[in-house]
Amino acid sequence: MSLLLQIDQQLKEAMKKKDVERISVLRLLKAAISYASIQKAHKELSDQEVIGVITKEIKKREESIQEYEKAQRLELAEKEKVEIAVLKEFLPQPMTEAEMEELVKKVIEETHAKDKKDLGVVMKTAIARAEGKADGKKLQEIAKKFLS
Numbered sequence: 001m002s003l004l005l006q007i008d009q010q011l012k013e014a015m016k017k018k019d020v021e022r023i024s025v026l027r028l029l030k031a032a033i034s035y036a037s038i039q040k041a042h043k044e045l046s047d048q049e050v051i052g053v054i055t056k057e058i059k060k061r062e063e064s065i066q067e068y069e070k071a072q073r074l075e076l077a078e079k080e081k082v083e084i085a086v087l088k089e090f091l092p093q094p095m096t097e098a099e100m101e102e103l104v105k106k107v108i109e110e111t112h113a114k115d116k117k118d119l120g121v122v123m124k125t126a127i128a129r130a131e132g133k134a135d136g137k138k139l140q141e142i143a144k145k146f147l148s
Contacts, residue, residue, distance in 0.1 A: 003050045003090060004033065010089075021079075025086040032057055051091060051132035058087050095134045097142075103129060104142045116147050 007026060014022040036053050037045055045053070061080045068077035095103070107126045111118065122143045127136055 003047045004045070007033075007050075007090060021082060022086055025083045029054065029057060029087065029090075048131060054087050054090050055132055058084055058091075061087070092131065092133050095130060097138070100130070100134050100139055101142055101146075103134070104139060104146055108143070108146055113147060116144065119143055119147060122147065 007029060011023065011026040011030065014026060032053050033045060033050060036049065037043065040049075061084050065077045065080045065084075068074070068080065104122065104126055107113075107122050107129065111121050111125060113119075113122045119140075123136070123140055126139050126143065127134075130139065
């Protein structure tokens with residue numbers, strides 16, 4: 001089942017259960033996906049592109065959490081954390097650190113990267129191969145460690 005269908009199905013179930021928070025998050029996610037589709041000339045997004053949209057939405061909420069915590073608005077930060085939990089349900093199982101290191105090693109070998117100048121090529125390939133299963137910042141840390 002495609003990711004878009006799963007999101008639609010989860011939204012219907014949330015509506016039946018009258019789960020207001022979940023309905024709100026899923027509707028916002030569908031709006032973000034629709035916006036991304038419009039940017040792609042109304043083409044239906046692939047699962048990989050939908051994962052990208054979900055990841056972007058999670059990052060927005062993580063940034064909001066940091067700002068809310070700085071402003072001592074813990075109730076709003078908690079609301080964002082709940083939204084992140086709902087969004088993460090649609091992401092693939094994240095890679096372990098060992099898997100990320102193995103991926104970066106393979107990419108470095110294949111691209112013949114030697115130092116930090118080649119970091120861009122390594123990151124582009126590694127992120128594409130991770131298919132949304134790994135955090136870009138963590139991959140970059142690992143790549144820098146191996147390229148130094």
